[in-house]
Amino acid sequence: MILDTARLKLRLLNTSDAEMILALLNEESFIKNIGDKAVRNLQDALNYINNGPLAVQAKFGFSFYCCVKKDDGQAIGISGLTKRDGIDYPEIGFAFFAKYCRQGYGFESAQAIIHYANAQLAIKHLQAICNPDNEASKTLLQRLGFSFDKHTTLADTNQTVMLFDLNAS
Numbered sequence: 749m750i751l752d753t754a755r756l757k758l759r760l761l762n763t764s765d766a767e768m769i770l771a772l773l774n775e776e777s778f779i780k781n782i783g784d785k786a787v788r789n790l791q792d793a794l795n796y797i798n799n800g801p802l803a804v805q806a807k808f809g810f811s812f813y814c815c816v817k818k819d820d821g822q823a824i825g826i827s828g829l830t831k832r833d834g835i836d837y838p839e840i841g842f843a844f845f846a847k848y849c850r851q852g853y854g855f856e857s858a859q860a861i862i863h864y865a866n867a868q869l870a871i872k873h874l875q876a877i878c879n880p881d882n883e884a885s886k887t888l889l890q891r892l893g894f895s896f897d898k899h900t901t902l903a904d905t906n907q908t909v910m911l912f913d914l915n916a917s
């Protein structure tokens with residue numbers, strides 16, 4: 749287990765999360781706001797887990813974590829850190845199933861991750877990106893203390909996104 753919040757446990761993703769990842773990455777809000785990862789079946793989801801979060805964890809010591817509700821053991825989404833070429837600092841990111849949005853889980857998980865990054869991983873500077881029309885993500889980032897820095901174009905997708913900064917030091 750990586751983190752414990754009032755209502756959630758955050759743990760590393762593992763191969764048993766393939767079904768959850770398959771569903772999450774095909775949520776309408778995920779495809780609209782993050783992108784289509786072309787994960788169409790359980791094998792694609794396993795490949796995503798292994799080549800995405802688990803590879804990032806092995807390389808950098810952090811990743812997107814599975815958020816599990818303590819009261820019923822339900823996995824409700826992912827929240828954590830990644831590092832992308834072209835973005836200078838580790839990046840916070842989150843995605844929840846629509847039925848669990850607007851219940852404070854994004855804020856609760858991200859606040860714990862920021863503290864963990866700072867206290868356990870000695871990461872003093874975090875960044876985040878989001879689509880200019882993603883009001884939920886912009887509001888969440890601002891509530892977490894991030895400030896808008898600039899618009900930037902992602903090298904891999906050529907997409908223009910808003911870049912946010914949080915300097916914890």
Ligand SMILES: CC(C)(COP(=O)(O)OP(=O)(O)OC[C@H]1O[C@@H](n2cnc3c(N)ncnc32)[C@H](O)[C@@H]1OP(=O)(O)O)[C@@H](O)C(=O)NCCC(=O)NCCS
Nearest residue numbers: 777781843844849850851852853854855878884885887888
């Ligand atoms: C973005 C996302 C993670 C937010 O998570 P969440 O659990 O719904 O957020 P919270 O309930 O913790 O809310 C945090 C703040 O954002 C606000 N917020 C949440 N959804 C919002 C929306 N759709 N529009 C405007 N504000 C919104 C909340 O009101 C709250 O602010 P407040 O405390 O001032 O009221 C969630 O909407 C999601 O998973 N979206 C799909 C994937 C995605 O877009 N990920 C981000 C990619 S950059």
